[in-house]
Amino acid sequence: MSTAKTRTHHHAHHYESATHEYDTSKQGMWLFLVTEILMFGGLFVGYAYFHHIFPEIFKIGSTFTDWRLGAANTVVLLFSSLTMALGIYYTQMNDRSKARLMLLITILCGAVFMVIKYFEYSHKIHLGLMPGSWYTADAQAVLEHAKEKFPGLTEIPSNLPLYFSFYYMMTGLHGIHVMIGMGLIFWIWLRMGRGWYGKDHYTGVEGVGLFWHLIDLIWIYLFPLLYLVT
C-alpha cells in the first residue's frame, strides 16, 4: 500500500500535551455541532408549528413522498455511520489501509444517498410540486392522487405548497451537508494516504466523523417527519 510512510504529528506549542490539543479540537467541534443543531432546529420548530395549524397539508403532501425510498436512504446513512465509526476504529488500531477502505465506503454511501435524493427531487419537480410560489402542479391531478389515501377529500388546500417549502428546505439543507461531509471525508482519505493519522493522532478523523454522524442524526428525525406523516 501507499501508506508505508508514517508522518508524526507534533502538537502545537500552546498546548500542554497531544491529549490537550485533541480535547480542545473535539470541544470546538461539539460547539460547532450545537450551532448546526440550532440551525436545523429552527426548521424543525417551524415544521411543528405549521403542522399543528394545518395538519392536512402535511398529510396530503407526504403522499407524494415514497416511504420505501426514504427507508432505503435511512439504511444507507445508518450503514455509512457504521463505516465512518469503523474508519476511526481502524485508525485507532493503526491500520490505515482498512481505515481508508471504510472512509471510501462512507463516501460511496453518501453518493448513493444523493442519487436516490436526485430521483425523488426530479419526480416532484416534473409534477410541478415546487416550494411556495414556484408551485405549478395540476390541482385536479393532485386531488386524484391524494384521494387514493383520503377518499373524503373534495379540494386541495391552497396552502399545500407550504409542505413542499419545508420538504425542500429541510432535505436540501441536509443534502448540502451530505455533500460537504463527503468532501471532508475525501480530504481525510487523501491525507491518510500520505501517511497522516494513526493510533497517536486521529483528531481530524474524529472531527469529520462527528460531522458525518450529525448528518445521520438529522436524517433520523427527517425520515418520519417528511415520509411517514399520519
Next chain:
Amino acid sequence: MAHTHGDSEHHIIPLAVYLKVFAALIFLTVITVWVTRFDFGAFNAVVAFFIATVKASLVLGFFMHLKYDNMMNRVIFFSGVFFLILLYFFCYVDEATRIIEKSTL
C-alpha cells in the same frame, strides 16, 4: 497509550459493540415504518419522535462516543438541546393561545 484505562478521551469501543449498535438501529428503522400501520391518534407524532430519539441516543452515545466522552462535551450538546426545547416551548405557547381557523380534515 490508547489502551490506558481511565483515560476516557482515548477509550476504544470494541468492534462488536459498533456492529450491535448498527443492528439495533436497523431494527428500530423497521419499527419506525411498522408503527405507522397503527393509529394512536394524537400520539402518532409522539411515538415517531420517541423511536427517533432512541435511535439518536444510540448514534450519539456510541458512534459519536458521547457515552465515553468528558462531561464538558455532554454539557455543550445538551445546552443545544435545551435551547431548542426553549424555542419550541415558546412557539407552542404562542400557537396554542391564538384563535385561528382549525383544519377540518
